Amino acid sequence: MGRAPCCDKANVKKGPWSPEEDATLKAYIEANGTGGNWIALPKKIGLKRCGKSCRLRWLNYLRPNITHGGFSEEEDNIICSLYINIGSRWSIIAAQLPGRTDNDIKNYWNTKLKKKLLGKQRKDQQARRATCLNFKHEMKRESENYPVPGMVNQESHWPLLQPPVMPLQARTKIPKIPLRICLRYYQFTVNDADGPNDMFQGLDGLQAELSELIYSNNQQVLDGFEGFYGTDNMVDGSSTGTSSVESSSWGDINSLPYPQTVSGFEACQQQSIPQVSIYDEPNYFGPQ
DNA sequence: AAGAATACCAACCGCACAGTC
DNA sequence: TGACTGTGCGGTTGGTATTCT
Numbered sequence: 542m543g544r545a546p547c548c549d550k551a552n553v554k555k556g557p558w559s560p561e562e563d564a565t566l567k568a569y570i571e572a573n574g575t576g577g578n579w580i581a582l583p584k585k586i587g588l589k590r591c592g593k594s595c596r597l598r599w600l601n602y603l604r605p606n607i608t609h610g611g612f613s614e615e616e617d618n619i620i621c622s623l624y625i626n627i628g629s630r631w632s633i634i635a636a637q638l639p640g641r642t643d644n645d646i647k648n649y650w651n652t653k654l655k656k657k658l659l660g661k662q663r664k665d666q667q668a669r670r671a672t673c674l675n676f677k678h679e680m681k682r683e684s685e686n687y688p689v690p691g692m693v694n695q696e697s698h699w700p701l702l703q704p705p706v707m708p709l710q711a712r713t714k715i716p717k718i719p720l721r722i723c724l725r726y727y728q729f730t731v732n733d734a735d736g737p738n739d740m741f742q743g744l745d746g747l748q749a750e751l752s753e754l755i756y757s758n759n760q761q762v763l764d765g766f767e768g769f770y771g772t773d774n775m776v777d778g779s780s781t782g783t784s785s786v787e788s789s790s791w792g793d794i795n796s797l798p799y800p801q802t803v804s805g806f807e808a809c810q811q812q813s814i815p816q817v818s819i820y821d822e823p824n825y826f827g828p829q
Numbered sequence: 830a831a832g833a834a835t836a837c838c839a840a841c842c843g844c845a846c847a848g849t850c
Numbered sequence: 851t852g853a854c855t856g857t858g859c860g861g862t863t864g865g866t867a868t869t870c871t
Contacts, residue, residue, distance in 0.1 A: 547855090547857095555841075556839095556840075556864095556865090578856075579856075579857070580857090593842090593857085593858090594841075596857080596858085597839090600858095601839075609838095629860065630860085631860065632858075632859060643858095643859075643860080644860095645838085647860075647861085648838050649837095651837095651838095652836060652838075653836090
């Protein structure tokens with residue numbers, strides 16, 4: 542037996558909201574608030590709408606101080622960085638952009654930003670490939686002149702080719718990392734990227750938890766890439782499921798799996814990210 | 830000018846979580 | 851402790867607008 546539906550589907554209107562419905566809902570909420578019960582609200586004000594639909598309409602459209610469209614470069618960078626670090630947690634990303642809704646950001650990402658980044662990523666990758674090839678040729682010449690004893694497989698020493706943007710379809714299969722950890726990791730990798738980081742000092746439990754989650758997460762990220770792009774871009778055996786990531790430790794930040802995945806977005810990372818203090822946001826650091 | 834293809838975005842759906850009883 | 855319920859979230863859908871051929 543499934544869960545009872547939240548409303549009587551047969552007697553509920555669907556589709557676009559009329560200006561009258563908008564006005565009714567807006568007027569009521571502005572005067573009385575939601576009353577803490579969205580399910581009961583439409584009945585109370587005579588709207589033939591599902592409570593969830595009312596909530597969505599209010600949050601995404603009727604709520605004061607909503608900005609639609611016209612995303613700035615700075616907002617692009619914030620979205621990009623947060624997406625890379627915490628994935629499709631749109632509500633969290635929206636919380637960092639005053640006036641933006643999660644739905645807006647989600648739509649913006651899916652329709653524009655993703656394509657924009659993919660285009661840039663392709664360009665960057667081509668450039669990197671060219672640089673890498675030149676470097677290989679030089680090294681080859683060098684090694685012919687000065688062979689390195691004991692170096693069997695030089696391939697493993699070439700710089701990593703950065704994987705492209707994670708396809709959404711693949712990402713959806715990734716288990717969610719707890720919010721508390723996502724946010725701290727975001728702070729850790731983005732806000733503190735420039736200097737020595739002591740965020741995890743005294744947080745051994747969190748560190749271990751994150752390490753484990755990031756690792757398992759990354760395995761699936763890699764699997765996703767493999768499936769989507771083939772194994773050509775995979776490096777040092779990661780396509781077989783035994784990546785170098787396995788030996789990642791927190792002792793060396795460069796060995797973290799996420800920054801490797803992330804670093805293809807230098808363009809984003811190098812932009813100055815505002816020091817958003819997620820910790821100040823009561824919604825996110827309530828009792829966890 | 831018209832039909833097809835693509836882009837955009839509002840809204841829906843279903844799941845997970847948290848609170849309550 | 852487990853069932854029930856409201857809420858929030860994220861993925862997806864479908865209608866409309868715009869661009870392309």
